[in-house]
Amino acid sequence: xxxxxxxxxxxxxxxxxxxxxxxxxxxxxxxxxxxxxxxxxxxxxxxxxxxxxxxxxxxxxxxxxxxxxxxxxxxxxxxxxxxxxxxxxxxxxxxxxxxxxxxxxxxxxxxxxxxxxxxxxxxxxxxxxxxxxxxxxxxxxxxxxxxxxxxxxxxxxxxxxxxxxxxxxxxxxxxxxxxxxxxxxxxxxxxxxxxxxxxxxxxxxxxxxxxxxxxxxxxxxxxxxxxxxxxxxxxxxxxxxxxxxxxxxxxxxxxxxxxxxxxxxxxxxxxxxxxxxxxxxxxxxxxxxxxxxxxxxxxxxxxxxxxxxxxxxxxxxxxxxxxxxxxxxxxxxxxxxxxxxxxxxxxxxxxxxxxxxxxxxxxxxxxxxxxxxxxxxxxxxxxxxxxxxxxxxxxxxxxxxxxxxxxxxxx
Numbered sequence: 001x002x003x004x005x006x007x008x009x010x011x012x013x014x015x016x017x018x019x020x021x022x023x024x025x026x027x028x029x030x031x032x033x034x035x036x037x038x039x040x041x042x043x044x045x046x047x048x049x050x051x052x053x054x055x056x057x058x059x060x061x062x063x064x065x066x067x068x069x070x071x072x073x074x075x076x077x078x079x080x081x082x083x084x085x086x087x088x089x090x091x092x093x094x095x096x097x098x099x100x101x102x103x104x105x106x107x108x109x110x111x112x113x114x115x116x117x118x119x120x121x122x123x124x125x126x127x128x129x130x131x132x133x134x135x136x137x138x139x140x141x142x143x144x145x146x147x148x149x150x151x152x153x154x155x156x157x158x159x160x161x162x163x164x165x166x167x168x169x170x171x172x173x174x175x176x177x178x179x180x181x182x183x184x185x186x187x188x189x190x191x192x193x194x195x196x197x198x199x200x201x202x203x204x205x206x207x208x209x210x211x212x213x214x215x216x217x218x219x220x221x222x223x224x225x226x227x228x229x230x231x232x233x234x235x236x237x238x239x240x241x242x243x244x245x246x247x248x249x250x251x252x253x254x255x256x257x258x259x260x261x262x263x264x265x266x267x268x269x270x271x272x273x274x275x276x277x278x279x280x281x282x283x284x285x286x287x288x289x290x291x292x293x294x295x296x297x298x299x300x301x302x303x304x305x306x307x308x309x310x311x312x313x314x315x316x317x318x319x320x321x322x323x324x325x326x327x328x329x330x331x332x333x334x335x336x337x338x339x340x341x342x343x344x345x346x347x348x349x350x351x352x353x354x355x356x357x358x359x360x361x362x363x364x365x366x367x368x369x370x371x372x373x374x375x376x377x378x379x380x381x382x383x384x385x386x387x388x389x390x391x392x393x394x395x396x397x398x399x400x401x402x403x404x405x406x407x408x409x410x411x
Contacts, residue, residue, distance in 0.1 A: 021049045022058065022298065022322075022397045023193065031297060031395040035060055035327035044331070045311030048322075050397055051193055052094045054084060056301070056320040057313065060327035062334045062349070064311045068302050068321060069353040072110040075302040075321060077356060079108060082303050083318025095197035098190045099300045099398065100320070105241040107356055114355060116232050121242055122359045124226035128172045129363050137370035140167040145378050153385065156375075156405040157259050164371055165254035165364075172363075173243055174215060174222030179207055183247065191252045192396045201244075208243045212236055246360065252399065254364045256295040258371055259402045261285050265372065266407065267388040276376055282369045291329050291342045294350035298398050299323040325349040326400070379409040 020038060021027060027034060035058075038046035044061025059065045068075045079102040084090050090097075102108045106117035144164050148154040162184055170180025186200035194200075211224055219225040223246065227239045234242070264285055265271050274280030302321045309315065328349045329335070335342075342348075351358040358364075376382060385406040392403045 019047055019049050019055070022056075023051050027397070028395050031400055032326070032330075035324060035330075039327070042313075043311050045313050045315075047313075050322070051096055052091055054090055054094070054096060054320075056322050057310070057315060058298070058322055058324050058327075059311070060324040060331070061311055062328040062331035065323050065325070065328040065349055066353055067310070068323060069349075069356070072114075072355055074305055074308060076110055076305045077108055077114075077302060078102065078110065079301070079303060081305070081318050082320055083316070084320065086318070093198060095193040095195060096300075098197050098201040099193070103241045103245075104235075104238045105245050107245060110355070117234070117238065117242070118355075118359065120227060120230040120232040120234055121246070123230060124223050124242075125246070125360050125363060127226050128221075128223045129366075133168065133172070133363055133366055134370055136168045136171050137164075137367045138374060140164055140171075141371050141374040142378070143167075145375065149378060152410050153406070153408050156262050156407055157402055158404065160371070160375070161255050161259040161262065161405075163255075165258065165367060166251045168367055169247060169250050169254075172223050173208075173211070173247060174220055174224040175207070175211060183207065184251070187248050187251050190248055191398055193398070204244055204247065205240060208240050208247070209236075211243070212239050249358075250360055250364065253295040254367055256399060256401055257286070257289060257364065258368050259405060260289045260293045260295070261368060261372060262375070263391065263402055263405055264289055266382070266384050266405070267391075272376075272382075275372065282372045283365065285372075286365060286368055287346065287348075288342060290348045290350040291345075293400070294325045294329060294348065296350070296398060297324070297326040297395065297400050299325050299349075299352060300398065322397075323349070323352075325352075379407075382407055382409040384408075 020034060038048070038058065039060055044059070044064045046058045046060060048056055048058045050056050059068055079085070079100055082100070106114050106121055109117065141164055144160050148159050154160065163181060166180050166184050167177060170177060183204060186204050189200040190197050190204070212228065215222070215224040215228055219229070224239065224243060227234055227242055261282070265275060271280060271285060275282060300322055302323070304315045304317055304319045304321065306317050307315070315321070351361045385408045391405065393400050394403055
């Protein structure tokens with residue numbers, strides 16, 4: 001986990017050689033352990049290295065995370081000020097570019113440009129959701145279950161959680177079902193930071209570019225058409241960039257969240273029986289997972305707009321900051337006893353905060369509620385096929401995903 005000394009002039013050079021990587025073998029298997037070690041060594045803000053030995057500040061304190069997220073004048077989303085990239089220290093083929101690079105979308109901008117684009121996305125999502133998100137979720141949930149219902153066994157990660165959100169989101173965007181299924185792997189490669197991330201990102205943009213061309217001549221009741229026709233007057237690049245944003249973030253975060261919700265339900269018989277009987281609401285379980293296992297563990301990225309102090313560290317203008325949402329949610333300053341119930345408390349960081357707070361969170365939660373409800377009522381006797389401690393996860397810089405969730409049912 002130790003790295004060579006950071007290049008002279010980078011934001012964490014003065015911390016010496018003992019910089020922790022947020023990628024690699026240890027990060028893949030014990031990200032929570034890394035966050036806690038960093039908290040002990042550095043406090044609420046820690047110097048780290050991302051893929052390609054790229055330096056960044058990891059914000060792991062809840063209050064510092066809120067300060068960063070809520071103050072775009074101090075911490076901008078505009079990656080064009082990212083000093084390490086402008087100085088040539090970030091390879092143009094870096095797998096970080098799809099996650100951190102500037103694009104003509106609302107998450108890459110602040111101020112009036114952000115408000116203009118954000119309004120278009122919010123309006124388009126509301127219109128698309130109003131045309132049957134729950135109906136689409138019910139249809140595709142049943143369709144996925146139909147494929148394994150007769151077998152008595154399934155892996156609810158690979159057979160259900162990975163594909164259901166993409167099928168619903170593809171329908172909202174205006175993509176054919178087959179293309180949506182094909183894009184599951186590409187989205188995973190982009191968020192996972194694989195060496196092929198740029199290739200998969202280009203593939204996503206090519207497919208969405210073709211969709212936009214089709215929708216100009218054949219408009220429909222979908223997100224692509226809504227963005228094209230919005231009064232904000234988005235150009236083609238802006239439309240494609242926002243479709244990409246929705247596709248990648250909505251699919252990966254919703255699929256991960258759904259898997260974690262199912263894991264929590266199936267490893268606790270009281271929650272399972274409560275949901276089946278109606279004594280417990282799915283939204284309460286979702287809320288708990290949002291605190292303890294947010295679907296995006298680390299949020300990219302903010303850039304210091306000027307020299308400032310954060311968490312007792314001197315942050316320089318142009319420095320990259322990434323937000324530890326999972327670590328911030330477990331900050332002992334706000335949760336001294338992480339075992340205490342958080343029911344009814346929605347102050348978690350899972351949806352981000354401030355001007356860039358997730359605009360599609362209600363869509364994702366509705367999809368998950370339907371997905372869990374349909375599954376539990378379609379598969380009587382649903383239970384884990386392994387011991388809870390046998391379940392494993394694999395993390396990337398940005399997320400920790402459940403590897404598999406084998407179940408049995410019936411009988």
